[in-house]
Amino acid sequence: MTRTGVTRPRSAEPQPGDEPLRRLRPPLSLSSLGHWLTVPALTAMAATLTRDDALATRAQSVGLVLVAWLLPVLLAPVFGTAAARLDRRIALVAADALRAFLMLSVPVVDLLVTAVNPVLWTAIVAVLVSCAGMVWSAAAASAVEGVAAGVADDEDGTVGRAVRRRALRLVFGTAPLAALAFVLLALLADALLGGADRVHLVLYATAVVFGAAGAATAMLGGGLPGGEAEFPAPVAALLRREGGVPGLPAAVVGTVLPVAALLAVARVHVRVLGGGDPGYGALLLGLTAGLAYGVFAGPRLLAPLSRRRLLGLAVVAGAVALLVAALVTNLVVVVVAAALTGVCAGVAWATAAAVDDTPRPRALALVAALVAVVAAPPLAGILGDRRLGLGDAAYTFTGSGAALLAAAVLALVAGAVAHRRLDDRRGVPLRPDLAAALRGERYVPPREEPAEEQRARTERGVFIAFEGGEGAGKTTQSRLAAIWLRDHGYEVVTTREPGATKTGMRLRALLLDKETTGLSSRAETLLYAADRADHVANVIRPALERGAIVVSDRYVDSSLAYQGYGREQDVEEIAAVNAWATQGLVPDLTVLLEVPAETGLNRLSEPADRLESEPRAFHDRVLRGFRELAEAHPERYLIVDASRPQQEIRREIQDRIREILPDPVPAAAEDITSTFPAITDV
Numbered sequence: 138m139t140r141t142g143v144t145r146p147r148s149a150e151p152q153p154g155d156e157p158l159r160r161l162r163p164p165l166s167l168s169s170l171g172h173w174l175t176v177p178a179l180t181a182m183a184a185t186l187t188r189d190d191a192l193a194t195r196a197q198s199v200g201l202v203l204v205a206w207l208l209p210v211l212l213a214p215v216f217g218t219a220a221a222r223l224d225r226r227i228a229l230v231a232a233d234a235l236r237a238f239l240m241l242s243v244p245v246v247d248l249l250v251t252a253v254n255p256v257l258w259t260a261i262v263a264v265l266v267s268c269a270g271m272v273w274s275a276a277a278a279s280a281v282e283g284v285a286a287g288v289a290d291d292e293d294g295t296v297g298r299a300v301r302r303r304a305l306r307l308v309f310g311t312a313p314l315a316a317l318a319f320v321l322l323a324l325l326a327d328a329l330l331g332g333a334d335r336v337h338l339v340l341y342a343t344a345v346v347f348g349a350a351g352a353a354t355a356m357l358g359g360g361l362p363g364g365e366a367e368f369p370a371p372v373a374a375l376l377r378r379e380g381g382v383p384g385l386p387a388a389v390v391g392t393v394l395p396v397a398a399l400l401a402v403a404r405v406h407v408r409v410l411g412g413g414d415p416g417y418g419a420l421l422l423g424l425t426a427g428l429a430y431g432v433f434a435g436p437r438l439l440a441p442l443s444r445r446r447l448l449g450l451a452v453v454a455g456a457v458a459l460l461v462a463a464l465v466t467n468l469v470v471v472v473v474a475a476a477l478t479g480v481c482a483g484v485a486w487a488t489a490a491a492v493d494d495t496p497r498p499r500a501l502a503l504v505a506a507l508v509a510v511v512a513a514p515p516l517a518g519i520l521g522d523r524r525l526g527l528g529d530a531a532y533t534f535t536g537s538g539a540a541l542l543a544a545a546v547l548a549l550v551a552g553a554v555a556h557r558r559l560d561d562r563r564g565v566p567l568r569p570d571l572a573a574a575l576r577g578e579r580y581v582p583p584r585e586e587p588a589e590e591q592r593a594r595t596e597r598g599v600f601i602a603f604e605g606g607e608g609a610g611k612t613t614q615s616r617l618a619a620i621w622l623r624d625h626g627y628e629v630v631t632t633r634e635p636g637a638t639k640t641g642m643r644l645r646a647l648l649l650d651k652e653t654t655g656l657s658s659r660a661e662t663l664l665y666a667a668d669r670a671d672h673v674a675n676v677i678r679p680a681l682e683r684g685a686i687v688v689s690d691r692y693v694d695s696s697l698a699y700q701g702y703g704r705e706q707d708v709e710e711i712a713a714v715n716a717w718a719t720q721g722l723v724p725d726l727t728v729l730l731e732v733p734a735e736t737g738l739n740r741l742s743e744p745a746d747r748l749e750s751e752p753r754a755f756h757d758r759v760l761r762g763f764r765e766l767a768e769a770h771p772e773r774y775l776i777v778d779a780s781r782p783q784q785e786i787r788r789e790i791q792d793r794i795r796e797i798l799p800d801p802v803p804a805a806a807e808d809i810t811s812t813f814p815a816i817t818d819v
Contacts, residue, residue, distance in 0.1 A: 160357055161280060162307060167350035168233055168277075169308045171343055172270050173315035175240065176206060176400075177421055178339040179263050181323075181414050182243055184404045185336045186256050192536055193518025196405045198256050200514030203401060205263035207507055209271050216268070220275030225361040226354060229280075232273035233351030236266050240344040244337040277308075280361045313426040318342070320418035327415065336414065382493045384449075384558025386501055391452035391551030392485040393502045395459040395478050397509035398544035399424060402517050403475075406537035410468045419468075423476035431483015436491065438484055442574035443768050446567075448488040449556025455481030456548035463541035492559075492765075509544065516540045561769040579771055598628075598681040599797055600722070602692035605730035606760050607749050608737030609779045610786070611690050614730060617787050618794060619688045627798070630680040633690035635668040637676050644668045649746040658704040662711055665696050670718035678722065684799070692724060694766050699748065702762025703755050725797050728790055729767050730779035734760055 183198040190198075209216070220228050239262045247255045285300040322342055326335035399420075407416045431451075439447055455478050462474035489498050517540040562570060565580065573580035601618065603611040612633075619631045636645030644664055647653055656664075669692070680687050693715045701708035734756035741749060767774040775793045777786055 164354040169311040171346035196514035209267040216271035217275040228276035237344040237347035316422035323414035388555035393505040397506040401513035402537040427476040427479025431480040435484040435487025439574040441579040445559040451485035452552035459545040602724040608740035609730035628685040662700040698762035703759040732779040
């Protein structure tokens with residue numbers, strides 16, 4: 138498979154989205170930093186309060202705080218609705234002020250209020266801080282949407298999407314900074330304070346960060362713009378059964394399980410390894426920095442390798458890294474293993490999001506994280522520490538290490554299941570495929586062809602199909618390719634689907650007319666297959682048999698993408714119907730023109746037909762279907778970024794077509810003469 142227009146040189150100039158987001162950057166960065174600091178601050182506080190208790194109590198106290206911090210995320214739509222009724226500036230300032238007050242209350246209760254259980258109060262604060270954070274997130278998301286909608290954008294919404302991406306990087310990119318700040322504060326506390334008071338410094342610092350974030354928001358000049366942000370319900374998304382990618386749930390569980398289990402027992406595990414809060418912070422820093430790098434590098438990592446295959450491999454690699462963290466008792470090695478676990482999880486998550494961009498993977502990830510955080514601490518306490526004799530040496534197998542080992546084994550199983558079900562390159566050996574990807578190449582397995590089949594292929598014509606979503610430029614580029622081929626002396630037959638024959642024209646009118654209502658998805662699929670059967674029998678195959686080059690605007694892959702992925706029908710069943718209709722005729726080259734659905738629909742100059750009028754989600758599924766089909770059959774696909782200038786696209790397509798053009802001297806002529814014809818004087 139050849140992919141074009143993917144890698145572009147980075148520029149030192151300001152990137153799209155920088156300037157529109159400039160006013161919101163300080164409050165977004167500070168509040169996000171405080172948000173992520175609450176996790177190590179509150180979990181360290183819970184561990185300090187139970188430092189003299191048994192392992193089970195310590196682990197469950199930390200797990201309780203983490204569960205309390207995660208639970209409000211399940212109610213995201215509720216907080217989104219509540220925030221929509223408030224003034225955005227007031228909501229942001231109030232949420233930051235409340236979180237600052239709550240973080241200050243934890244050391245106050247620990248030092249002065251004897252009537253309240255400090256561990257219980259820490260868990261209550263975790264819930265309240267998370268709730269305030271959800272309100273803040275909803276208000277901030279609305280403000281970002283308002284900024285994205287209000288920019289002087291181009292037609293395809295590039296700047297608006299850049300604003301959203303940069304806002305997400307501000308929010309999630311501060312997680313490693315929060316871990317680093319926790320390390321520095323813990324080291325400072327160890328140097329200046331003593332006893333349990335050391336963890337209080339982090340709580341005070343977190344409250345100061347929230348206070349600074351609230352002040353930065355209050356000082357913003359002018360009103361904050363507003364826009365409509367989506368807050369899908371995680372439980373509803375998880376229960377929705379239509380659609381979905383087989384094997385993806387196992388991949389998501391295998392991705393989240395190592396990270397959540399490591400977070401759940403990290404504080405207890407570090408203490409067993411002889412580290413304190415600085416060591417805990419170092420582990421969190423390695424994990425979060427690895428996650429950030431993996432998410433950022435995931436779309437670019439091993440680009441020639443199938444994304445589905447990469448997803449399964451990343452899950453398995455993350456589980457192996459967690460195995461190391463579970464079995465090794467050296468803190469430095471464990472921190473490195475945590476960083477590798479984070480990298481693998483980040484790559485897997487970025488890849489899973491590319492495979493399925495619906496809310497379902499996020500909902501499943503949240504549930505898997507909650508289950509891991511609830512189960513890992515009690516499991517660590519139940520198993521406890523075990524000292525194993527190994528001859529003259531001894532190995533201490535900790536309860537927290539056992540919990541991590543169990544999570545790693547489960548993640549390995551999930552990764553194996555995901556790899557088996559997601560692998561779209563079955564029959565292609567993994568080792569040479571991975572080695573080729575490391576060299577920046579796409580591995581195409583060698584194929585032995587009988588001599589008779591080679592002869593039939595070289596003597597028949599060439600079949601080229603142009604595919605893509607609405608407005609991608611298929612008609613234009615197929616016409617330019619046909620003109621170019623005719624200029625080079627080839628016989629070219631240009632055609633399209635549906636409607637290439639008299640029968641097809643009637644079917645086209647029926648299929649694309651907006652007045653056609655009540656047509657079932659199966660009936661639509663069969664009508665397209667009927668058009669295609671007539672098309673192949675009366676246009677394509679006769680032209681190929683006489684040695685012509687056929688250039689078709691759409692073919693079988695359009696049915697697989699539109700009726701399979703778009704209508705959410707069984708793709709394999711549709712493929713079987715079309716294979717029968719076409720007698721197995723497959724293009725020699727399929728040119729896939731890729732352009733975002735919104736961009737393509739905006740390019741349409743005529744009134745939308747029945748398919749073009751489908752909702753945006755339908756067209757997004759169609760584009761995802763084309764991408765998956767291309768990755769499943771890389772040897773016959775050319776994927777082109779259709780947002781580039783037309784002449785650039787045309788040259789790229791011509792270069793690829795040259796590789797499959799037939800020999801100008803027919804093979805039959807060489808068989809007859811065994812050499813070139815003799816030239817004689819007349």
